[in-house]
Amino acid sequence: METQEARPPADPRVETLFRAHATTLLRLAFLSSGDRAVAEDVVQEAFLRFMDHVDSPAPGAELAYLRRTVFNLLIGRHRKVIVGRRHLRRDPVEAGPAADSTAEQRATQRRVVQAVQRLPERQRHCIVLRLYGESTDGEIAASLGISAGSVKRHLHRARATLAKELEDLR
Amino acid sequence: MNDRLDTIVRDALVAEAQRVTADDLELLPVVNAPATRRPAAWMVAATLLAMASIGVSAALAYRDRPSRVATTGSTTTTSPGSPGGVSAFAEVVGMPEVEAEAGTLTLAPASVSHPWLTHSVELTNRGSVSVFVSQSQRSVMLGDPPSLVVGTQYCGYTGDGAQRPIQAGACLAIGRRAREIEPGGTMRFQLTLWRDLAGLAPLGDGPYIFELPLDFRRGTSFDALDPQHLPADVGHATLRVAYTHELPLVTFRGEEIPYFTLRVPASWADRDEPGRDSRVGGDGFVSVTLANAESLDEATRLQTEHVLHPYGGDPEIRVSRLGQLPARLVFPSADAPKDRGFQVAGTRSVK
Numbered sequence: 001m002e003t004q005e006a007r008p009p010a011d012p013r014v015e016t017l018f019r020a021h022a023t024t025l026l027r028l029a030f031l032s033s034g035d036r037a038v039a040e041d042v043v044q045e046a047f048l049r050f051m052d053h054v055d056s057p058a059p060g061a062e063l064a065y066l067r068r069t070v071f072n073l074l075i076g077r078h079r080k081v082i083v084g085r086r087h088l089r090r091d092p093v094e095a096g097p098a099a100d101s102t103a104e105q106r107a108t109q110r111r112v113v114q115a116v117q118r119l120p121e122r123q124r125h126c127i128v129l130r131l132y133g134e135s136t137d138g139e140i141a142a143s144l145g146i147s148a149g150s151v152k153r154h155l156h157r158a159r160a161t162l163a164k165e166l167e168d169l170r
Numbered sequence: 171m172n173d174r175l176d177t178i179v180r181d182a183l184v185a186e187a188q189r190v191t192a193d194d195l196e197l198l199p200v201v202n203a204p205a206t207r208r209p210a211a212w213m214v215a216a217t218l219l220a221m222a223s224i225g226v227s228a229a230l231a232y233r234d235r236p237s238r239v240a241t242t243g244s245t246t247t248t249s250p251g252s253p254g255g256v257s258a259f260a261e262v263v264g265m266p267e268v269e270a271e272a273g274t275l276t277l278a279p280a281s282v283s284h285p286w287l288t289h290s291v292e293l294t295n296r297g298s299v300s301v302f303v304s305q306s307q308r309s310v311m312l313g314d315p316p317s318l319v320v321g322t323q324y325c326g327y328t329g330d331g332a333q334r335p336i337q338a339g340a341c342l343a344i345g346r347r348a349r350e351i352e353p354g355g356t357m358r359f360q361l362t363l364w365r366d367l368a369g370l371a372p373l374g375d376g377p378y379i380f381e382l383p384l385d386f387r388r389g390t391s392f393d394a395l396d397p398q399h400l401p402a403d404v405g406h407a408t409l410r411v412a413y414t415h416e417l418p419l420v421t422f423r424g425e426e427i428p429y430f431t432l433r434v435p436a437s438w439a440d441r442d443e444p445g446r447d448s449r450v451g452g453d454g455f456v457s458v459t460l461a462n463a464e465s466l467d468e469a470t471r472l473q474t475e476h477v478l479h480p481y482g483g484d485p486e487i488r489v490s491r492l493g494q495l496p497a498r499l500v501f502p503s504a505d506a507p508k509d510r511g512f513q514v515a516g517t518r519s520v521k
Contacts, residue, residue, distance in 0.1 A: 116183065166178065
């Protein structure tokens with residue numbers, strides 16, 4: 001009977017990626033979905049898919065693959081599928097307010113965040129990737145599987161909506 | 171002005187993002203083997219077994235689809251509202267006033283070509299001037315290797331996958347006439363998807379991008395019976411439809427055997443078996459049982475050297491880990507009995 005060593009499911013490369021990018025991806029997903037639980041689920045699902053990926057992304061392309069997977073999972077129907085798959089998480093910790101925010105700052109921030117979360121899905125994803133993720137049009141396009149032209153259009157519309165809603169803050 | 175707005179929004183997003191970290195997330199691989207990714211001949215199984223005096227064992231099996239040619243609804247990956255676990259997103263590139271929306275995916279009506287899914291695409295003119303759009307006819311194979319055929323109406327594929335390989339691009343010769351989309355108006359047409367045709371690879375997650383050339387002119391109509399004779403002022407745009415495919419999975423928690431979770435296809439049903447937890451589907455099963463053994467290797471040996479030799483006479487045992495725990499994976503030898511489904515077993519210690 002032959003016995004041999006098999007590659008463990010969680011290889012060091014994945015562990016390293018997880019430590020390096022999980023928080024960034026979680027925050028992108030949280031800001032894009034407005035739901036911490038959904039964000040955690042999609043980030044873990046993205047890493048699981050990365051591990052399952054038959055043709056591993058080339059070195060250097062891992063983050064782009066993970067980000068694209070996160071946003072694929074966030075879009076529409078997938079979110080409903082993901083909800084309920086929270087078995088991988090330890091005891092959930094509720095998000096708390098930032099420690100150094102004043103009440104007034106916090107109220108303003110909430111208002112801005114809520115305005116972002118009211119944006120249509122694509123516009124919301126684009127604005128989060130641009131302003132929080134500091135992504136270029138090309139990077140956003142790659143993450144969302146749309147063209148750079150669409151990214152520009154979504155960003156334009158998102159900014160127009162936000163400018164109107166947040167007029168008094170500008 | 172945009173810079174000021176960007177700063178306000180960015181600051182708010184950064185502050186909001188500080189509320190969450192991944193510190194309480196854990197990277198725990200779980201047993202998850204979508205059928206489309208498994209290379210096994212027709213069934214693969216994995217078994218988790220115990221070490222020490224008590225433990226847990228599970229068997230996870232997948233079988234290739236029994237038919238090489240799809241009939242409508244034959245997939246096992248259906249989910250409510252989205253047959254086959256497929257979603258579509260559409261956009262138009264190069265015609266800014268026109269927005270595209272992919273309609274709901276439904277099972278395609280049965281026909282000799284064995285189509286799988288169909289959905290509409292609706293183009294809406296958000297501009298102030300009528301746009302005349304001529305939609306081309308096209309069918310293409312998507313994926314590398316090809317696993318999906320997508321086509322417009324009157325288009326499909328040729329070949330049978332046996333004598334002649336499947337090839338997309340077959341379309342009936344239908345003249346193209348531009349259709350008017352008035353301001354606020356819409357134009358709709360239908361796309362059809364095929365999968366599991368003989369010779370096509372299993373469908374993966376995607377995305378699969380289907381691109382359809384569109385010719386358009388603002389204000390006045392035109393005929394496009396022959397693309398070579400289009401008027402010079404006709405514009406060219408592209409409809410892009412991105413398909414993503416996901417095997418809907420659900421969490422399977424132990425009832426008879428507590429303290430385990432596995433992810434299994436949502437379509438798998440509970441099978442009532444005393445002393446074990448099971449989920450069974452048309453494409454595989456998972457079955458979890460308790461076992462006693464002095465060690466992980468002993469548990470593995472008890473499985474592989476069972477008098478019925480469920481994994482054949484010379485199975486291969488691989489040392490591995492499942493989650494944070496040591497495990498053994500057992501792959502059957504060629505003489506494994508087919509009625510045992512060429513099971514691949516794994517053992518995992520539990521405490």
